[in-house]
Amino acid sequence: MRPLKHARRAVLAIALACAIAPPALALPGDETLLLDICINNRCIGIAPVIARGDDVLVDLAALQAAALDTEGVVPEQLGERQFVSLRQLNHGSTFKIDRTLLRLDLKLRADRLPRQRVAMTTRAQSEAGLAAWSAFVNYGASVQDNGDGTLFLDGAFGRGYGALRSTGQWDSEFGWRRGLTRFEYDQPDAVRRWTVGDQYATPRDPLGGGRLLGGVGVERAFDTDPYLVTFPRPYFSGVLESPGTVEVYANGALIGRRDLAAGPFTLEQLGIQPGRNDVRVIVRDPFGNRSELATQSYYGGSARLLTRGLDEYAVRIGAPRTGSGLGGEYNGEVAYQAWYRRGLSDWLTLGGRVEGDDRVRNAGLDAAISTPVGEFAFALAGSDAELLGNGRAVNGQAHAAYYTLAMRTWSLGLGTRRADADYRNLSDPAALLLGPLRVEDYASFAFTPDTAWSLQFNTGRQQREGEPSLRSWSATGSLRMGGRTQMMLSAQRLDSDLFRDTSVQLSLNIAFDRDNVNIGLRQHDDGTTKRQGYGFDASRSRPADTGFGYTVNAQRDENLDSAFAMLEYQATHARFAATASDHDGDTSGSLFMSGALVGIGGRMFATPPVESGFALVRVPGLANVPILRENQVVGRTDARGDLLVRDLLPYYANRV
Structure with a gap:
């Protein structure tokens, strides 16, 4: 009965194919068949076949559906279909028609089989899951021994890929101050993020500026696809x-x-x-x-380069906000920043940027180039600005160049940046406080022949507007002695027209499973006096679940003594810490408490601070069920069968 069953299936397949396929008009002497096409014993389906003497013609669409390479082969039009001669397709391969099984067996050479494309990096995508409403509020409260206190809040409310977030702080000196408030919406399929509210405008090239804006922004968000390889x-x-x-x-x-x-x-x-x-x-x-x-x-290539065809961008426009993210006001101006970069090939990435406000307009170009002898990066920019006070218009230029070469045991880095006196960009708070950077040069060399020891040398020069040039050099060597002990020797010198500062430090670090001990010796010379000192530091890291951690630090510099100690405990629902310090007889202490309130699944949970993603695991009616994340037990369900799992990585395939 088994051969009859196969025959019936073949007849049904032929009837179905005849019903849905237009007829192929063969030439006189040709034999038209409907056969199961099998390539190297792997059958791909039924298709029209024409037997012509010692040659066989196969439907072109069927071969293309099987991912066979038909480039360079001239198809033959028969009726409404195109057919390909197997003798033209692949010289040296064999084919045979089995009229009993109604199949065409095609034996291809290995180099003519369909190409397999395999990504060597793991790309296990996270499942979408349920887009439930959720909210959290992180809190951190502290009180000093003099009665002063501080309360910091960080909260969010959202569903799916959208969330409304805000921060704020209260302290005894300034009272309540609002932090950053914004609505964020992620589009993982497009690797894009929209932001409405407070956001920082930050450039991708070294010649741009930055401001805190209250407005609208859109940017390429590579963190929404953590498995995406961005560099070549x-x-x-x-x-x-x-x-x-x-x-x-x-x-x-x-x-x-x-x-x-x-x-x-x-x-x-x-x-x-x-x-x-x-x-x-x-x-x-x-x-x-x-x-x-x-x-x-x-x-x-490094992160400066983008893989071919990949681009990144950011566009932001809004009102500049004063302050450093706490308090402050929006002024009446409008500021903007937009930049775009694209990998034109695996060795060349080009980009451009524009930014400005009511007084400054700035535009620039940047490029990253990978060569067999290292990687180069260049940036050019020009500005048009109106000076405060007199309103005089000035034009400025700036340029930067960088070079890196990383070998297996050593690496070299060189860089230079120049900006003339009239160059302006969107100024960040550091530039307003310290003055804009006009000159910067650096060189670095690192040598790591094996995992036991390494050497690193750095030298550089910086000059800010209105300030003398600051020169620096440093050297660091490390030696690993066994699996737990490391010795490090470092020297640094800062030199300018106003001061000279030299310091040397020797430290010994011993690492245990959770404990770490460090002993250090140092000497400091500011050109007029020399000071020697030593210090001791011991710490135990806080466990991921519940338990204690501590830090003890004692230092002595000539006749100046200082000490610091902290004891912390992480409980199931919050985190607690107590600190004490002494600085040459001036003692102080404080108490801390931090945690989070998380609302999800119609319930409220009290936990230690939420620092990344979280999820609710629900096993209705089953209490004390162990829940595993990455094959590690992270907790057990409560009386209702629920457990809040913290510290999940957003957009990763977390295994729970």
Whole structure:
């Protein structure tokens, strides 16, 4: 009965195909068939086939649906369909019509099979889940021994990808001050975020300025797709004659393993670090044999570069707000900033920026270029501004250039930036307080031959408007002694027309599972006096669930003594801490309490502060059920069968 059943299925398939497919008009002597197309023993479906002597013509649409390469083959039009000769398609492969099973068996060479594209980075996307209404308020309260107190609040209310957020602070000196208030809406599919309210305008190039604005903004938000690779990474293409396992090694370390079928393949998004990398591709066949496909050297780009075809942008417009994010007012001006960058290739990224307000207009261009001898970055900008007081218009220019070269055991970085006296941009608070930066040069060199020791050297020069040039250099060496002990020696010198400052420090750090001990010796010379000092620091990290942590610090500099101690405890519903300090006989103390109130699923939960994402796990009617996150128990359900899980990473595939 089994052959009859197969025959009936074949007849039904032929009847169905005849009913839905227009007829193919064959030439005299041709035989038109409807056969099951099987490529290397993998059947892809039924399609029209024409037997012409010792050749076979197959429907072009069926071959393209099977991802076979038909480029360079001239199809033959028969009726309303196009057919491809198998002899033209792939010389050297074999084909055979099985009239008993009504199938066409096509045996292709491995290099003519459909190409497999495999991303070596893990891209487990998070599930959408339920878009429930939720809200939280983080609070932090402190009281000093003199009676002064502080209360800080950070709250949000939203659903799905939208949330209204605000911060605020009350203290004994200034009273209540509002922080940042904004509505944010994420579009993960478009990797985009909209913001209405308080937001910081920050440039992507080094010549732009920044302001706190109250307005509207939209930006590329790469954090909504945490598995997106934004900077260029190399790829490798090859052919497997038989199924096997491909392994990729970078600098001797395994970075990925994938099982592949026979045929062409492309390994994309190789997880290598920026800088020089020696990459090896190894294949293991089903019999355990190991062979090396390739060994190549790549220079991986840094975050300055965007992968080809990827862009990033930000557009913001609004009223500038005074203050540093607490209190302040909106002035009557309008400020804006917009910038755009795009990866034109894996070695070239270009960008542009405009920004301004009622008195300043600024525009600039930037570029990042990757070469076999390192990575270069350039920026140019010009400004048109009206000076305060006299209203005189001035034009200014600025430029910057950077170079980085990262090898396996050493790296080099160089940079320079210049801005003339009339150059202006959207000024941030630091520029208003310290003066705009006019000159900056730096050079850095790091040498890390292995994990046991390393050396780093830095030198630089800075000059702000109206200030003398400040020169600096530093050297740092570290030596790891065993698995828990590290010694570090550092020296630094600051030099200008006004002062000279030199410091040297030697420290020994011993790390245990949760405890850390540090002993340090130091000498400081300001050009007139020399001071020696030493210090001791011990700490225990706070556990992730419940438990104690502490910090103890004691320092002595010549005749000046200081000490600090903190004891903290994280409970199920809040976090508590007590501090005490002494500075040359002047003692003080304080008490802290922090936590969060979270509303979700029709309930309110009291927890330690919410610092990232959270979710409600509900097992109705089942109490004391252990809940695991990443195979680690994070708690048990309460009497109602609920547990609030904190510290989830937004947009990651958190396993709960």
